[in-house]
Amino acid sequence: MNHRGFTIIELLVVVAIIGLLATFALPRLLKTKERAQVAAMKSDLRNLVTIEESYQAQNLKYTSDPGSDYHVSPRNNAPTIRLTSDGWTATMTSANTDKQCAVFVGSTPIPPATQEGTPACATSGSTTTFP
Secondary structure, three states: OOOOOOOHHHHHHHHHHHHHHHHHHHHHHHHHHHHHHHHHHHHHHHHHHHHHHHHHHHHOOOOOOOHHHOOOOOOEOOOEEEEEOOEEEEEEEEOOOOEEEEEEEOOOOOOOOOOOOOOEEEEOOOOOOEO
16 A cells, blocks of 8 residues: 555654653743843943943042933843942843842942952842853
8 A cells, every 4th residue: 555644653753752842942942042131131231330430430420320321231121220438339130031130349249249340140039140
């Protein structure tokens, strides 16, 4: 006999393989998107450091309002900036991740940031930093 098409067993095998691929590939894809969003938050905070340093050089003080020259990446929330006695701190979140990023200038670190001028991110409520 000459049959055309696939048997039910062959179709079930293909469906099982597709299911396994989706089970392992989809979480990796979601993690990639989250890493990209965290990278965008870090970039936004590095840009904020530049804006703040420029403002400080011109006005001899920092500002909690970087003005219209500062824009955040899509899906990132505007940073919360707090002035300190010798600098400032900033935190940022995004709707697409449960990570929170922070940066500080001066002698007042804000978790998860531990190195002045270098943004760091961690899961909200966590002290673990992410590179």
